[in-house]
Amino acid sequence: MGIGDDAAVIHPKGAREYLLITTDMLLEGIDFRLEWTTPRCLGCKAIAVNMSDLAAMGARPLYFTVSLALPAEISERWIADFYDGLTDPAHSMGAQLIGGDLSLSEEEVSIAITAVGESRRQRVLYREGGRAGDVLYVTGVLGRSAAGLRLLQTGHRNSRSRLRQEAIHAHQSPEPRCDAGLWLAQCGSVRCMMDLSDGLSMDLPRLCAASGVGAEIDAEKLPVYSGSRRWKLDPAELALHGGEDYELLFAVPEAKSYRFEDAYPPHLPGVTRIGRLTGDPGKIWMIDREGRRWPLLERGYDHFRRRPEQKQ
Amino acid sequence: MGIGDDAAVIHPKGAREYLLITTDMLLEGIDFRLEWTTPRCLGCKAIAVNMSDLAAMGARPLYFTVSLALPAEISERWIADFYDGLTDPAHSMGAQLIGGDLSLSEEEVSIAITAVGESRRQRVLYREGGRAGDVLYVTGVLGRSAAGLRLLQTGHRNSRSRLRQEAIHAHQSPEPRCDAGLWLAQCGSVRCMMDLSDGLSMDLPRLCAASGVGAEIDAEKLPVYSGSRRWKLDPAELALHGGEDYELLFAVPEAKSYRFEDAYPPHLPGVTRIGRLTGDPGKIWMIDREGRRWPLLERGYDHFRRRPEQKQ
Numbered sequence: 001m002g003i004g005d006d007a008a009v010i011h012p013k014g015a016r017e018y019l020l021i022t023t024d025m026l027l028e029g030i031d032f033r034l035e036w037t038t039p040r041c042l043g044c045k046a047i048a049v050n051m052s053d054l055a056a057m058g059a060r061p062l063y064f065t066v067s068l069a070l071p072a073e074i075s076e077r078w079i080a081d082f083y084d085g086l087t088d089p090a091h092s093m094g095a096q097l098i099g100g101d102l103s104l105s106e107e108e109v110s111i112a113i114t115a116v117g118e119s120r121r122q123r124v125l126y127r128e129g130g131r132a133g134d135v136l137y138v139t140g141v142l143g144r145s146a147a148g149l150r151l152l153q154t155g156h157r158n159s160r161s162r163l164r165q166e167a168i169h170a171h172q173s174p175e176p177r178c179d180a181g182l183w184l185a186q187c188g189s190v191r192c193m194m195d196l197s198d199g200l201s202m203d204l205p206r207l208c209a210a211s212g213v214g215a216e217i218d219a220e221k222l223p224v225y226s227g228s229r230r231w232k233l234d235p236a237e238l239a240l241h242g243g244e245d246y247e248l249l250f251a252v253p254e255a256k257s258y259r260f261e262d263a264y265p266p267h268l269p270g271v272t273r274i275g276r277l278t279g280d281p282g283k284i285w286m287i288d289r290e291g292r293r294w295p296l297l298e299r300g301y302d303h304f305r306r307r308p309e310q311k312q
Numbered sequence: 313m314g315i316g317d318d319a320a321v322i323h324p325k326g327a328r329e330y331l332l333i334t335t336d337m338l339l340e341g342i343d344f345r346l347e348w349t350t351p352r353c354l355g356c357k358a359i360a361v362n363m364s365d366l367a368a369m370g371a372r373p374l375y376f377t378v379s380l381a382l383p384a385e386i387s388e389r390w391i392a393d394f395y396d397g398l399t400d401p402a403h404s405m406g407a408q409l410i411g412g413d414l415s416l417s418e419e420e421v422s423i424a425i426t427a428v429g430e431s432r433r434q435r436v437l438y439r440e441g442g443r444a445g446d447v448l449y450v451t452g453v454l455g456r457s458a459a460g461l462r463l464l465q466t467g468h469r470n471s472r473s474r475l476r477q478e479a480i481h482a483h484q485s486p487e488p489r490c491d492a493g494l495w496l497a498q499c500g501s502v503r504c505m506m507d508l509s510d511g512l513s514m515d516l517p518r519l520c521a522a523s524g525v526g527a528e529i530d531a532e533k534l535p536v537y538s539g540s541r542r543w544k545l546d547p548a549e550l551a552l553h554g555g556e557d558y559e560l561l562f563a564v565p566e567a568k569s570y571r572f573e574d575a576y577p578p579h580l581p582g583v584t585r586i587g588r589l590t591g592d593p594g595k596i597w598m599i600d601r602e603g604r605r606w607p608l609l610e611r612g613y614d615h616f617r618r619r620p621e622q623k624q
Contacts, residue, residue: 024413114426
């Protein structure tokens with residue numbers, strides 16, 4: 001089926017379902033720091049990133065493989081904890097470890113995971129397919145992971161505050177939206193979907209580019225993580241540009257949107273209507289209550305551009 | 313189907329064939345050096361390592377994904393050449409690029425490739441299945457890649473000698489034995505198989521362990537790369553311990569072995585009878601013409617142990 005968005009889609013001869021394959025690499029110093037996490041949390045995060053790619057296309061996780069490169073000083077205990085961190089959440093999402101590769105690195109830990117999922121009834125959601133007028137939704141809360149990262153950067157790793165721990169946990173062990181992604185792909189109302197890995201300001205333009213549309217975001221409707229205000233962080237700033245939330249961004253035709261909201265199962269992470277797609281390709285606007293509008297500038301994470309907070 | 317040997321084996325519901333999935337990571341400084349190769353050759357090698365894993369189980373290559381982490385100073389031209397190096401040989405083997413991931417690294421190039429293949433008629437060859445008395449074979453020549461590595465290490469990268477170029481090329485752009493692997497899996501005579509990535513002295517014990525047998529190698533029958541003698545290298549030493557030949561090692565029941573050799577297609581890389589499996593688990597012996605025997609010691613490449621020639 002060629003190159004997908006968050007995952008590649010293949011159709012094995014005679015198989016009832018499509019298979020989706022996604023691969024991601026996490027590198028020490030770029031994607032994580034050993035001193036800010038535990039091996040178990042690192043395993044959780046590595047698997048979450050890949051499961052989120054499957055969730056983003058509406059696939060059910062089946063299998064994963066792990067390639068791991070470790071410097072010689074990493075202990076066996078570390079490796080065992082890391083694997084537990086990988087396999088425990090993976091099993092709870094239905095994915096089984098089926099292979100891997102372990103090698104020596106010079107200095108840094110590198111992790112490459114490939115995950116395989118299947119789409120039920122061949123319903124795969126792509127980034128393309130959105131149309132002008134569609135309602136934009138996100139799952140969950142945006143900016144909590146970025147708040148957690150800021151806390152880590154300012155030395156709060158071992159904070160006893162529950163709120164701080166919660167934000168740090170969201171950064172260290174994000175929860176991929178597998179069940180929600182699967183339901184959204186099956187419900188028949190969603191036209192396009194992706195996961196938010198680099199922040200809304202980076203990811204929404206990708207969805208719009210794939211669908212050939214623009215978008216308007218209702219600034220006050222964003223499900224921001226208000227807890228970050230306590231730490232003198234700007235919740236809206238983190239929600240727009242923070243990244244690593246691994247929530248789902250998707251579009252539903254306006255006419256179906258209320259029925260969709262009624263049908264959405266309450267046990268899944270909540271969804272919020274944040275704006276709409278427009279017929280002005282590539283233009284992304286923020287709109288406030290008074291109707292004032294300003295362009296949403298890309299300030300999330302991109303390849304070959306460092307996150308500002310990682311410049312040291 | 314659980315964890316395989318060189319690749320994981322899965323059976324999608326309703327599909328006619330098994331799918332095989334393999335993943336490998338190549339790291340700068342450990343698996344390659346940028347100053348000893350070109351981006352195109354590096355791409356060739358990265359894809360060869362994975363295709364060889366599929367060949368080792370008798371699978372036909374279908375798809376692959378690439379995760380690439382590059383330092384900021386790598387040029388677009390380099391990336392384009394690397395991708396050509398990946399995709400040109402992959403296409404000629406029937407494999408299509410279906411996805412990937414590009415990210416920034418601090419200093420070094422990391423490459424993780426996942427390849428997907430299918431086994432025709434569900435005939436997969438594992439490392440297990442060999443029995444005492446089976447005849448051991450290898451494809452091609454052993455030790456040429458290691459000779460090429462030694463030449464690179466001693467400053468012969470730009471040698472104009474055709475023989476030197478040939479050895480260096482074998483190291484930089486190994487040819488995975490896809491067609492041979494597929495034929496061997498289909499012919500019905502082969503009991504177990506693997507590819508030689510770490511050298512016979514490391515890999516043969518793995519085959520023996522999986523099959524619960526021992527082995528005897530006829531020292532003078534090894535298809536060594538005699539060209540290395542010109543450079544004062546020991547061809548037998550390189551054939552046993554060199555690694556990265558990506559030839560196939562497999563076993564055929566003695567009673568079928570002559571018919572097997574007659575049926576083996578002449579257009580495929582030649583196969584050589586190098587010894588036999590024995591009922592003495594874990595014991596691997598070298599035997600010379602006079603019947604003298606000595607144990608084959610593991611001195612190939614292993615994870616968490618550097619190749620001696622890479623210590624600097």
